[in-house]
Amino acid sequence: MDSALIPKGVKRCSIGQFALFMGFFGAIALWGVYAMLLCWLKGLNQTNMNDYYGFALWIWADLAVIALGGGAFFSGFLKYIVGKDELKNIINYAVLIGFICYSSALLILAIDIGQPLRGWFIFWHANVHSMLTEVAFCLSCYFGVLTIEYIPLILENRQADKVPFFHKLSHNMHENMAIFAATGAFLSFFHQGSLGGVSGVLFGRPFGYREGLFIWPWTFFLYTWSAAAYGPCFTVLVTKITEKVTGKKLVKDNVIELLLKISGWMLFTYIIAKIIDTWYWASVTAPAAGFSLIDFYSNNPFYGIWILLLEIVIGGIVPALILITEKGRKNKFAMALAIILAVIGVCINRWVMVLQVMAVPVMTFDSWVMYFPSWQEIATTILPVAYGVLLIGISYRYLPIFPQEIELNPIEEDTVADKDAEGDVVVGENLVEATEEG
C-alpha cells in the first residue's frame, strides 16, 4: 500500500505490522498527551512536585535527553569538523535521535513551566546572568539547526526526491551541512555547559554548587564533556535496539567501533575530570560551607553513597575501560554492557544534580524530603519516548536513514520489483532515473 514511499532496495515489514507497531506506541503517546493536557489545563497541582521539589522528574528528563542527544552534535563535529568520514554512515541516525531528544526537551519545558503562555518571557525579558536563559536561547537555536539537518533527510524520501526543487534543495543542504554542523557544535558546547551551570551556580545549595573558571562553574565543562562522551553511546544503543527490532544489520561494525572508541576515550578522560571535581568538592567546596561528604549521603531513606559509586564506577569507569580497549569494543556482550552502563551513568549524574540537590537539607533544622512522581509526570515523561519511537518508526520506514542498509541486507531483484508493482509507482521510471543519475 505504501511501497511507493519506501526507499528503493530495502525491505520493510507489511503495512499491517507497521500499523500495529505505530498503534501501540501511538496509544502510549496519547496517554502522555492526556496527562500533558491535564497539566496545562488544571495546572502543576497534577504533579507531585512541591515547594521543596521545584525541580523534579521533568527537569531530570530534560537534562538526561539533552545529554543523550549529544550524540548528534558530537558525531557531526567528528564527521564535518574533524573529518571522520566513516561516521557518515551513522550521522543521519544521530541527527534523528538528536532531533527527537531536543524536541522532547522543549516539549517537557513547555509542560514544566507554571504559566506556559508566558514561556516567551524568557526571551523577551531575558536575564543574561541566568544559566536558564542561556539554555533557552542555545536550545532553541540548536533545535533549529537539528531541524535543518533533518530536513534534507526528509527530502530524500523517494517521492519527495522526485520533485526537482526538493532534490536540489536537499543536495545543496547536504553540501553546506558542515556549516550547520559547526554551528550546532558551537551551540551545543554552550547549552550543554549552561545546563551544567544550572545546578553549579546554586551557591545556596552546597550539593550542587561548584567553583569554576570566571563565571562558569566546573559543572559547565563537565556537562559538555559528558554529553560528548555519553551521547554517542546512546546513539549506538538506539542503533543496536533498532537492529534488534528490525532483525537487520544497519551499520557496519567498523563505524560503530570507531564511534565507541572516541566515545570511550572521551568517557575515560571525563571520568577522571569528574573524580577530580568530586574530590575537590568533597574536600574543599562543601566543607567550606560546613558540610562533610557523608552529610549528603546519610540520614535519609534513599540517597546513600551507593549512588555516587553507581554513577562514577559502574556508570563511568567500567564502560570507559571496556570501550577504550579493542577487545572490549569487539566483544558484543561487553560492548552492549558498556553502552547500557554508560547511559545509566549519565542519567544518574543528571538525576543527582537535579533531584538530590533538592533533597539535601541545607538549614540545620530542616530535613530530607523524598519525592515520587505522580502518574501525570510519569506519563508526560514517557510521552517523548513514545514520540521518539514513532518518529524513528516513520523515518526508518520511509527515509534512507542508514546508507549501508542496502549493502548489508541485499535483497533479490524480483522481490523489489514485485513490491514496487504493488504500489502506484512505475518501476521503469525509477530505473531510468536511477540510470541517469548513475
Added chain:
Amino acid sequence: MKKEHKHVKSNKKYGMVIDLDKCTGCGACMVSCMAENNVPFKADESNKLDSITWMRVYKLTNDKPYPDTEICYLPRPCQHCEGQHEGHSPCVSVCPATATDYSMETGIVSQIYTRCFGCRYCMAACPYHARYFNWWDPVWPEGMEESLNPDVSVRMRGIVEKCSFCFHRYQRAMEKAHFEDRHELEENEYQTACTQACPSGAITFGDLNNESHAVYKLKKNPNAFRLLERLGTNPKIYYVSSREWVRLAGDNYRPDEKMTAKHKPAKHAPAKQH
C-alpha cells in the same frame, strides 16, 4: 527600568532583627502576614510542602533528653539576601526572565508576579525555602474577597511568590513622604505586618544602615547571627539568642569544627511548623 535602579543613590538596607529568646511561637506573625498580603490557602492545609507561608515559624530542639530539653521557635521570612556583591542574591541571579529583582534603593528582593512564568529556578536556588509556588489558583471562602488587602495584588496559579517586606507599605509611606516634600521615612512610618503583630516584640524592622533605627544597634549584639552565613548569601535577617545551641543551629559545621563548640547544634532535627 533596571538601568534606572542602578542610578538610584540610596544607602537604605531594610532588614530585621528577630530575638529568638522572646519568640513564643504563637504564630501571630504568620497570620498577620497572610492577611496583609492576601496569601492564599487551601481547604486542607495539612501538607506543608505545598502550602504558602511567607513567614514560617520553625520549631528547633536541642535534641537532649528531659530535663535538659530545650526548644526554640524561629520565624523565617524571606532573608532578602544581598549576596557577595550587591544584588547577587541566590534567586535574583538565576531568574531567567528578570521576574525577581534586587532593589538598590531599599535592598529588598522583589517578585514581579506578572512577569514570572513559573520555572521555579529561584525556588531551587533558595536554601531557606522562602519561595512558594502557586500550585492552585487562589480560592477565597465566600465573602472573604471583600476583606482582601486592596494594596496587594492576588497571585494566579503557576507563579512564584514570597515575602516582600510588605513593600506596599513602603510605597504608601513614600507616597505620603513625597506629598509632604520629604525624601526620608521615619522608622515607624514603614513597618512590616509581622513586626507589628508580634505580641512579645521579638521582631524589629528597619534600615540596617540607619544609625537612628533600632535594628542598627541590635544587629551588633554579640549574640546576633544570620542563617547559613557560610554560603555567602549575606541575608538581611539577623537573629539573636543567648543560647549557644540556637546560634550554632544557624549554620552547618563539620564534625571536626563541632569539636571546638561547647554544645552541638541540632543538626537535621526534624523541622516542625507551628
